[in-house]
Structures are given as C-alpha cells and as structure tokens.
Amino acid sequence: MTAIDPAPETPADEVLRKSAEARLRALAGESARLREDQWTAIRALVAQRRRALVVQRTGWGKSAVYFVATALLREVGAGPTVIVSPLLALMRNQIAAAERAGIRARTVNSANTTDWETVYADVAAGEVDVLLVSPERLNNPEFRDRVLPRLAAGAGLVVIDEAHCVSDWGHDFRPDYRRIRSLLHDLPDGIPVLATTATANERVTRDVAEQLRAGAEREDTLVLRGSLERESLHLAVVDLPDPTARLGWLAEHLPEIQGSGIVYALTVSAAEDTARFLSEQGMAVRAYTGQTDPDERREAEDDLLANRVKALVATSALGMGFDKPDLGFVVHLGAPQSPISYYQQVGRAGRGVERAEVILLPGREDVRIWEYFASLSFPPEETVRRTLAVLEEEGRPLSPAHLETRVDLRRSRLEQMLKVLDVDGAVRRVRGGWESTGRPWSYDAERYAAVSRAREAEQRAMLDYIALDTCRMEFLRRQLDDPAASPCGRCDVCTGRYWPADADPVRREAAAAHLDRPGTPLAPRRQWPTGMKTLGVPLSGRVKPELMAEEGRALGRITDIGWGGELRRVLAADAPDHPVDDRVLQGVVRVLAAWDWRERPVGVVAMPSTTRPAMIADLAERVARLGRLAPVGSLAYRDGRGPGERRHNSAMRLAQVYAALVPGPGLAEAMAALQAENPGPVLLVDDLTDTGWSLTVGAALLRGLGAPAVLPLTLATTGG
Structure with a gap:
C-alpha cells in the first residue's frame, strides 16, 4: 500500500489533464476544477491502469473521478465502467449525474428485473458507458455464471463504491461485498480499479487496500486519503432525561432550524412513532425505514430533495448514497453504536450550504439496542459446522427455508452466514439454494473475537463522544485516523453555545400523551x-x-x-x-x-x-x-x-x-x-x-x- 504520487508527469499527462478538466466542467459546471488528488486518481486509472483507493469526505467529488475516468477511457476504446453500488437511491442519483455529462448509464438491480436482458444486449452492443450493479447481483447464480465473466473481461474500469463495506473491521460490513475480491481476482491484467469511501479508519483502509490487490500482478494499491474536515457542520449534543423530553424538544426546535433534513432513529418503531408525532404537531414529515414500501421510499426521497417536507424520520435504511447538497440538518434520536457510522450519517448534511446543524439526542435505552445488534454477529463455530454438515449430508442444494428446519438461526442471520461461507469457498449459491463445495473450512475465532472487541471499543467511544468537553469534530476525525484533526471552532463545546436542554411544557405534554x-x-x-x-x-x-x-x-x-x-x-x-x-x-x-x-x-x-x-x-x-x-x-x-x-x-x-x-x-x-x-x-x-x-x-x-x-x-x- 502506498500514499505517494505516481511518477512525474509527462507531456502526455498534461494533455490528459486538459481533457479531464473539460470532462469535469461538462459534469459539474464551468467553474469546476480538478482537485490535485482527483487528478492523481484519474491519471493512475487512465494513464497507468492502476488500482486505487480514495478515502475522502462526503461531497469531495469521488464520483467525479470515476465519471471523468470513464469518459476518457471510452474515448480510447475501453469497455464500459462497472460500478458496484449498494443502494438504489445512490444508483438513481449517479445515473442522473452521468446523463448530465453525456455518459450513458444503466443499472441491474432487484427493482428492474424485466429490463435485464435489454441492458445486457445494450452493453454487448457498446451502447452503455456505465453499468451499475448491486453487490447482491455478484452472487446471483445466473448473473455470476452467465453475465459477470463476460462483463469483467470487457470492462474498461471497475469501481467499488462505499468500499468500507468490503472490510469486516468496518462499521457497515456487508457479506455481499466480499464477492468483490473474487471479481477482482478474475479481472484481466490492465483493467483499472477504483474503490471509494468517506468512512474508513486506518485499519479499514489497510484491509480494503490489501483486498484490492487480489489477482493484481503490478504495484500495490494507490491510496489517496484526505482531510475529513467539514466546515459547514455545527455539531452538538443535547442530553435529555426521557423520550417525552426528546420528542417535545424536537417538536419545539426542529421548525427553528433552516432548511430540510433528516431525523435518524435507531429502530423502525421509533422512526414511525416520531414521524406520527411530528405530523400531529403540524410538521410535514415522512417515515423512511427498511419496512417502507419501495415506491413510498422513492416518493419520500423525492419529497425531501424537492423540499416538500421538513424532514424524513429515518432508520439507517436512508444512508449511503442519498445525495442532497443543501441538506440543512441531521438530528439523531438515539446514538448510533459507532462514531464512524455517526460521521457517515451526519456527512449527508451541509455539502452545498454554509451552515448545517448536526444534533445528537442520546437515549438511556441506546446501549440495550446496541447489545441487540451485537447479538446478530457471526454465529458460533458449532452452528456453522452444523450448517456445513447438513449441506454435506444432503448432497443437494437446500433453500434457506429448508435449512431453517435443521439449523437454529433466523432467516436473515442464516443468509448472512451463508454469504460469508460462500466467499470463503465452503458453500456455493446455485439454483434452488445453497450447496456444499466439500472444501475444508476453518473458523477464524481469533479474527471474529478481535472484530467483536473493535465493535465494543466503538461503542465506548460513542459514549465518550456524548460526554465530551473537547471539540466534537476533532474527536470524530481522530476516530477516523485523520492526521489533520484539530479543533473545529464551531461545535457546541468549542463555542460554548449549547442548545437548551428543556422543552416547552405544552410540547412535552403533547409528547407524553402521544407516547402513552x-x-x-x-x-x-x-x-x-x-x-x-x-x-x-x-x-x-x-x-x-x-x-x-x-x-x-x-x-x-x-x-x-x-x-x-x-x-x-x-x-x-x-x-x-x-x-x-x-x-x-x-x-x-x-x-x-x-x-x-x-x-x-x-x-x-x-x-x-x-x-x-x-x-x-x-x-x-x-x-x-x-x-x-x-x-x-x-x-x-x-x-x-x-x-x-x-x-x-x-x-x-x-x-x-x-x-x-x-x-x-x-x-x-x-x-x-x-x-x-x-x-x-x-x-x-x-x-x-x-x-x-x-x-x-x-x-x-x-x-x-x-x-x-x-x-x-x-x-x-x-x-x-
């Protein structure tokens, strides 16, 4: 892994940079200029066909790197860019941005199954510049076996967005992202790869950079890591005694904050209850959770983008990829279990405005909710061995529903475990379910225990953040190993200006009646x-x-x-x-x-x-x-x-x-x-x-x- 610039620029690089600047202006407007690290990344991808990891704050312009690189690579006859992207909301935003720059983008995901064959035909005909796929597609049997090999062999660039999800050290590890290592290993030599994220500490950065080297015959991953300072964010914590006080506080103070934004809750029920209460108090809000109908989620996103609502009251289902530069605030009703995930969520705000309020209203019940989420970690070895033995004994594919009769895990946790075993080579997803590969598998107890300890340390750090008497932004940046972390001069601790820790009695009484x-x-x-x-x-x-x-x-x-x-x-x-x-x-x-x-x-x-x-x-x-x-x-x-x-x-x-x-x-x-x-x-x-x-x-x-x-x-x- 290296963070140094490539070799000195050549005259050909100067020509390439002028072309890159022109492509950026088409994408972002006539006043746009490439940052130095943006240019370094584009040069590494286009001129040197390298693998690069860009760790930069939300709003820095990571998507501009791969869209400009795509345009330049397509000019010289390279195949389409394949972007692995985690959320439909992110895909929709990226397709719109690509079209503004004249880049033809299409997507393959669970919401457009009827379009897949047409999309594949358009890719084969050279009529697609960018193809966005969800990580789940990478292990769909038909896509993996029929489409992916041809797509990977003909790609001009491979992009992994939200790359921290690759690492189980990260706050938002997703087993489907582990398939990316196999994808990279099978890439022909010379196809450049770009991974991007806004939230990776040094340990996650090292892990992702190492995984990016899979199958590469050339130099180490180029890592470009920048400052995580966000000058528009004004961080604050308001510690209130109970849910009644928190809801009353929200009803009183949310209308005072400029613009529209997001109120995050830790659970579906808390999001729905809060949205109902704020609606009763006359505010235009909508609930947004993983249980919300997909069409309603899209309507809610559009309402927030168009400022038709004051806020979406959301779970973490509204997270990565939601792009609203003028988001005026992010309020948390309950603390996330990691300062890193907290930084990612608050990073949604203030990208295109001078000031955005970031307020945390912690709850006494937060730790119990964290404990519940922690209970969903990778199962103990005995359970994993039992699953492998059942598949081996059956000698045929078994669906998760049939495995449930033999293995005592809830469906979601069982499927997560199978995805990890798939990447480890012990099982394989096929038509009809999952089957054993017969390959030996070892339970990495030491690594799982270390990851668990890292999670516990993150939770302790979140409690420290709530009780801070020093700069809040500096603390978050240090949690992300930002070497430039320093006091921000804007948060409640730095300025000594704190939000009032009480609520209007009428609002509080209304909150009490609602919660009762x-x-x-x-x-x-x-x-x-x-x-x-x-x-x-x-x-x-x-x-x-x-x-x-x-x-x-x-x-x-x-x-x-x-x-x-x-x-x-x-x-x-x-x-x-x-x-x-x-x-x-x-x-x-x-x-x-x-x-x-x-x-x-x-x-x-x-x-x-x-x-x-x-x-x-x-x-x-x-x-x-x-x-x-x-x-x-x-x-x-x-x-x-x-x-x-x-x-x-x-x-x-x-x-x-x-x-x-x-x-x-x-x-x-x-x-x-x-x-x-x-x-x-x-x-x-x-x-x-x-x-x-x-x-x-x-x-x-x-x-x-x-x-x-x-x-x-x-x-x-x-x-x-």
Missing part, C-alpha cells in the same frame, strides 16, 4: 414454515382459515420509545414474576377499549408460562373481571415441562410449541359450556410474542375446541 397511547396490531400468521415434516410436524402450506387467529393487539413493542421502556423493565430476564402493576394494566384496558373488533369477546384464556406464570394468570384474571368476560381457563404445556430453550427461527420454534402446547385441565369442558351459553370470540392472553407461533398454535387449539374466533392479547411484541 397503547396498542400495536399483531398480524396473524397465515403460512406454515417450509419443510416442517422434516421436524415431525404435519403442517404445510397456508394456515386453514378455521384454525387461524384474528388480528391481535399488544400493549406496545419492546423497541417503542413510549411503552417500550416500561415493557423492557417488567419483562426483563431478571425481573421478578409479579402481578402486573396498575399502570401496565390500565394501558391494557385502554387497548381493549380502542380495539375495533368485529365481535366483542366473551371469554379469556391464558397462555402457559414457565417464567412468568403469576403475571400471565393475574393479567388474564383481571382482564376478565374488568371486561366482565368469562375466565375460561388456560392452555398448558405437555407434562408441564414447557417447550424448552427458545429457538431463534420460525421452523424450530413452531416445532417446539407444536410438541409442547395442549389444552389445560378442564379447558375443553369450559369452552364447550361457554359457547353453548354465550357463543363468541375469546381473548388469548400472553406476556410477549416474538415469532408468533405460540399464539398461532394456541389459537388453532382453541378453534378446535369450538371458539369461533381467537383474539391474541399480549403485553409486548418484539416486532419493529
């Missing part, structure tokens, strides 16, 4: 998991309508910024098994009062519990008494043992519950008597629902005993 609203819908399970016969469970296809539960209700989500704190307290693993307290009970009563059921329930049935039997029995009894409903009884666990240690994925959890759950003593008789005397739906009461299979199986049992409908009611759900 109970009730979250519980959608019924409609489809049994695939492959249940493998686990000895005779269930498949759709859940029969005569056995299905109705839509239920939870008092709140564990991740809520309102009821979530209370629910996390009473349902904590070390919390005593007490009857529900009056505040929680009154919340449940309000849920029942607002429930728009088709037919009022006539009875209450309790779910069994091995950890909170007193709480659930008390809740069922008091709901029955307050609602004047018949206490019908309880379901039970076969032999009283319970379903065993909770499984993580749907198939295994369903198998556990199906084997364990039965009608309790006298329940069948009580249900028959109730339906004969006063027929109607029954409430099925539980403390917490996660996968939803306990309630699904419980509802099916009660429907089998004659209940015409079953309405699940829980204190909490993990959804969102």
Whole structure:
C-alpha cells in the first residue's frame, strides 16, 4: 500500500489533464476544477491502469473521478465502467449525474428485473458507458455464471463504491461485498480499479487496500486519503432525561432550524412513532425505514430533495448514497453504536450550504439496542459446522427455508452466514439454494473475537463522544485516523453555545400523551414454515382459515420509545414474576377499549408460562373481571415441562410449541359450556410474542375446541 504520487508527469499527462478538466466542467459546471488528488486518481486509472483507493469526505467529488475516468477511457476504446453500488437511491442519483455529462448509464438491480436482458444486449452492443450493479447481483447464480465473466473481461474500469463495506473491521460490513475480491481476482491484467469511501479508519483502509490487490500482478494499491474536515457542520449534543423530553424538544426546535433534513432513529418503531408525532404537531414529515414500501421510499426521497417536507424520520435504511447538497440538518434520536457510522450519517448534511446543524439526542435505552445488534454477529463455530454438515449430508442444494428446519438461526442471520461461507469457498449459491463445495473450512475465532472487541471499543467511544468537553469534530476525525484533526471552532463545546436542554411544557405534554397511547396490531400468521415434516410436524402450506387467529393487539413493542421502556423493565430476564402493576394494566384496558373488533369477546384464556406464570394468570384474571368476560381457563404445556430453550427461527420454534402446547385441565369442558351459553370470540392472553407461533398454535387449539374466533392479547411484541 502506498500514499505517494505516481511518477512525474509527462507531456502526455498534461494533455490528459486538459481533457479531464473539460470532462469535469461538462459534469459539474464551468467553474469546476480538478482537485490535485482527483487528478492523481484519474491519471493512475487512465494513464497507468492502476488500482486505487480514495478515502475522502462526503461531497469531495469521488464520483467525479470515476465519471471523468470513464469518459476518457471510452474515448480510447475501453469497455464500459462497472460500478458496484449498494443502494438504489445512490444508483438513481449517479445515473442522473452521468446523463448530465453525456455518459450513458444503466443499472441491474432487484427493482428492474424485466429490463435485464435489454441492458445486457445494450452493453454487448457498446451502447452503455456505465453499468451499475448491486453487490447482491455478484452472487446471483445466473448473473455470476452467465453475465459477470463476460462483463469483467470487457470492462474498461471497475469501481467499488462505499468500499468500507468490503472490510469486516468496518462499521457497515456487508457479506455481499466480499464477492468483490473474487471479481477482482478474475479481472484481466490492465483493467483499472477504483474503490471509494468517506468512512474508513486506518485499519479499514489497510484491509480494503490489501483486498484490492487480489489477482493484481503490478504495484500495490494507490491510496489517496484526505482531510475529513467539514466546515459547514455545527455539531452538538443535547442530553435529555426521557423520550417525552426528546420528542417535545424536537417538536419545539426542529421548525427553528433552516432548511430540510433528516431525523435518524435507531429502530423502525421509533422512526414511525416520531414521524406520527411530528405530523400531529403540524410538521410535514415522512417515515423512511427498511419496512417502507419501495415506491413510498422513492416518493419520500423525492419529497425531501424537492423540499416538500421538513424532514424524513429515518432508520439507517436512508444512508449511503442519498445525495442532497443543501441538506440543512441531521438530528439523531438515539446514538448510533459507532462514531464512524455517526460521521457517515451526519456527512449527508451541509455539502452545498454554509451552515448545517448536526444534533445528537442520546437515549438511556441506546446501549440495550446496541447489545441487540451485537447479538446478530457471526454465529458460533458449532452452528456453522452444523450448517456445513447438513449441506454435506444432503448432497443437494437446500433453500434457506429448508435449512431453517435443521439449523437454529433466523432467516436473515442464516443468509448472512451463508454469504460469508460462500466467499470463503465452503458453500456455493446455485439454483434452488445453497450447496456444499466439500472444501475444508476453518473458523477464524481469533479474527471474529478481535472484530467483536473493535465493535465494543466503538461503542465506548460513542459514549465518550456524548460526554465530551473537547471539540466534537476533532474527536470524530481522530476516530477516523485523520492526521489533520484539530479543533473545529464551531461545535457546541468549542463555542460554548449549547442548545437548551428543556422543552416547552405544552410540547412535552403533547409528547407524553402521544407516547402513552397503547396498542400495536399483531398480524396473524397465515403460512406454515417450509419443510416442517422434516421436524415431525404435519403442517404445510397456508394456515386453514378455521384454525387461524384474528388480528391481535399488544400493549406496545419492546423497541417503542413510549411503552417500550416500561415493557423492557417488567419483562426483563431478571425481573421478578409479579402481578402486573396498575399502570401496565390500565394501558391494557385502554387497548381493549380502542380495539375495533368485529365481535366483542366473551371469554379469556391464558397462555402457559414457565417464567412468568403469576403475571400471565393475574393479567388474564383481571382482564376478565374488568371486561366482565368469562375466565375460561388456560392452555398448558405437555407434562408441564414447557417447550424448552427458545429457538431463534420460525421452523424450530413452531416445532417446539407444536410438541409442547395442549389444552389445560378442564379447558375443553369450559369452552364447550361457554359457547353453548354465550357463543363468541375469546381473548388469548400472553406476556410477549416474538415469532408468533405460540399464539398461532394456541389459537388453532382453541378453534378446535369450538371458539369461533381467537383474539391474541399480549403485553409486548418484539416486532419493529
């Protein structure tokens, strides 16, 4: 790896630079001029056909490097540029920018499958200058085997955008990016490669630069690293005591900030709750999460770009690639778990304006949310070995749904693990699923442990950032190993000008009323998991309508910024098994009062519990008494043992519950008597629902005993 300039410039380089400057003006306007590092990168790619890594702040002009290089390479007959880009929003912005410069750009991603064949034909015909592909495409069997070899062999330039995702030391490692190493290894000699990122510390930079050398026969990767200073950003932290104060503060102060911007939340439920509250307070905002419909996400992006909304209230789903130079603010409702990821998100602001406000409103619950995300790291060796053994034994491709019946991992985590194993050469994605390659594989426990320690250090650093009494921007730049880091003179610590740490009482009261609203819908399970016969469970296809539960209700989500704190307290693993307290009970009563059921329930049935039997029995009894409903009884666990240690994925959890759950003593008789005397739906009461299979199986049992409908009611759900 080197950070020095290439050899001295030649007369041919002078001609090339003039042409590059002209191409830049076509892209960015007549006043545009190449920065020295931009020129160094372009020269390395076009004249020397090198591999280069550019680590520069957001808005520096990294995309200008590869668009100008593309135009120059195409002039001399090179093939199209292939850009690996992580997000559709980024692709749309880049295609628009390319077209402004007369560069013909197309994309291949999950949102335009019907266009793929036309795009491939246009590439083959030389009618495409830039092809953008998502990293997930690189391991799509058809794309990998049929399209990628021909594309790589004929490429004029390969670009990896957001290259920090290549490294598992980075804050946003993505297994699909690991496929890029294989792509680079198979490139013909002489095809230049450019990797770009705004957020890589020295360790990540070294790792990415090393991976860029895969298959290269010439010199080391050229690394061009610049200052991360952003003179428009004014950083601040406002430490408020609770969610009510934070929402009230937002409602009061957001209208005071110039321009439009982004309010980031750590969870889907927090983003949706905050967007609803700010809308009620008269602000034009929209929620934006990974669960938002793709068309609605695009509309929301367009609304923010056109300043039709004050803010998008978003999760990290709105991150890399969103390009709005005049973004006036970024506010975080809860702290990200890494100063580096925080710097990346706040870097969205202030690229084209003189001043942008960057405000962090940390929450007491942030650390617990970080702990949850940390639990999704690479699985332990025993689980990985089990997966490899299953694939080896089967000797045929297995889909993730079928693997779930044999390996206890949730679908998303299972797929992440398989992608890592694929890059390591132990498995291969093919039509129909995944298969074993039979190659030996070793579990790099030392590296995984070191990555985990690095994550923990990042979390400690984020807590340090919140408590700083020195320059905030200098701290962030030092976390990114910026050698030029120095006090900014603009943040709240440097200036001594702090945002007020209180909220207008009226706004705070409105926030309290909003957060105190109970009730979250519980959608019924409609489809049994695939492959249940493998686990000895005779269930498949759709859940029969005569056995299905109705839509239920939870008092709140564990991740809520309102009821979530209370629910996390009473349902904590070390919390005593007490009857529900009056505040929680009154919340449940309000849920029942607002429930728009088709037919009022006539009875209450309790779910069994091995950890909170007193709480659930008390809740069922008091709901029955307050609602004047018949206490019908309880379901039970076969032999009283319970379903065993909770499984993580749907198939295994369903198998556990199906084997364990039965009608309790006298329940069948009580249900028959109730339906004969006063027929109607029954409430099925539980403390917490996660996968939803306990309630699904419980509802099916009660429907089998004659209940015409079953309405699940829980204190909490993990959804969102």
